[in-house]
Amino acid sequence: MQVTVIGAGNMGRGIGHRLVAGGHDVTVVDRDAEEAGQLAEELRAAAQGGATVEAAGPGTELRGEVVILAVYYPGSLELARELGDSLAGKVVVDISNPLNQTFDGLSTPPGTSAAEEVAAIAPAGTRVVKAFNTTFSGTLVEGQVAGQPLDVLIAGNDEEAKETVAQLVRDGGLRAIDVGSLERARHLEGLGFLGMMVQQPLGLNFQSAWKLIS
């Protein structure tokens, strides 16, 4: 599959590693051409199954069905606005955790979520999927924590779009768990928030992951 990852930061790096581990072709887009190029080079070196990786600047045509907004909130909203009609028909993955400015709460008002806000901004026909907001970047690079594959929790209103994301997740060696409609992104963002809040008290240094064990 061809996937566009917008944002060459930590999360773009983590998700990118899982994508190329699964043999998928990745285009890394970043305003900073050097960062995009560096990440593309790193991912190319890690690529398996003939996966290709290229770097591109903003304004490039979005290649492939899946676009991952690997940026901080509210950058994800600005991006959705900027990209506008080019998102129509795409599977757009929102990974953000909308922390407030004091990093001790969510900045989205109760009764909505960053993912729902992205969906409200994106053009009709955009299939927004929430995913990867409860998995930290370093653990995505590794693909596991303490020998256990990461769980990637997925919410969205389009079943086919969720299955597309789930396939990417599984191909990267992780477990995909569909938690239901896009509205449930509220709870995923709550969980992502709690995960961040306990890092310092528990001394976890973002090397932890929420997992549904059974």
Place this chain on the structure above:
Amino acid sequence: MQVTVIGAGNMGRGIGHRLVAGGHDVTVVDRDAEEAGQLAEELRAAAQGGATVEAAGPGTELRGEVVILAVYYPGSLELARELGDSLAGKVVVDISNPLNQTFDGLSTPPGTSAAEEVAAIAPAGTRVVKAFNTTFSGTLVEGQVAGQPLDVLIAGNDEEAKETVAQLVRDGGLRAIDVGSLERARHLEGLGFLGMMVQQPLGLNFQSAWKLIS
């Protein structure tokens, strides 16, 4: 420690097992005297470290510092109203997941939680703690899932009260994780809800648990 568990149902049973495993004295209170008696007998047989267990009916004086409301929402609210002033000064543990009538969403409005509602009803000086809402009854009886000790996520505004609950959790062989203020019960209830929603699709039969692995 002396703990009163109100509700001799599944969750009262699960939590009761952890309490007596930790050597704590338990009073089981239920409107149904037979159920209370049966659970008390079961817990007595499982008790360790000299823990005592007795059964009592409603209206009994609340013994000990900790009262666990092991009932369904909104029964927890009714209970807080009924118990009224007898809760003042107590550590009151709300374990509920406020599911709506169609079991596909939360019945609490956005911007609050069952735990905060209990706190609003309880008299001044009641120290409400959210805990045990992301751990299913059967897994509490066992104390683990897949060989891993359960995580019990705890939220509350009174540090001492949270530490009291955390101590009970640890004594029962589980891991306590303090996620912060009582307001964060909203996210714990969101997580509890998601956990319930994936049971049937994933065929887990409530033998799973959310865990922060690291």
